[in-house]
Amino acid sequence: MSTRGKSQLGAIGEAAAAEYLAAKGFKIIALNYARPYGEIDLVATKQGVVHFVEVKASKYYPDSAFLPEIRVNAKKVRNLKKICETYIRESGLGDGQPWQIDVISVILRDSGAIKQLKHIENAVFEKGY
Secondary structure, eight states: OOHHHHHHHHHHHHHHHHHHHHHTTOEEEEEEEEETTEEEEEEEEETTEEEEEEEEEEEOOTTOOOOGGGGOOHHHHHHHHHHHHHHHHHHTOOTTOOEEEEEEEEEEOTTSOEEEEEEEEEEEOSOOO
């Protein structure tokens, strides 16, 4: 898949995730917050908690059991934690601000229609990575 195809796939997945979160009562406060060492796709709030959302999208392959969320590996987790901590600090939210990292997995049909969207809340928690 070309880089352009991957970026289109990612954009479709991120738009679907943002729409899903909004429908579930989340307020989207940032999109594609980036620093040289990483990026977080969506930043949203709900009930006083900041949710940093990593979106993983892929095409649907009928004979595959591949799940997009498995691409959130240990290196990605380390970078996610660092970028989230930077966002909290730069936005002035303070050390006491509750936050978590969620993953939204999106599987798309060839047409671009969503086959499956899965929200994994608090997918990344304190572990020794």
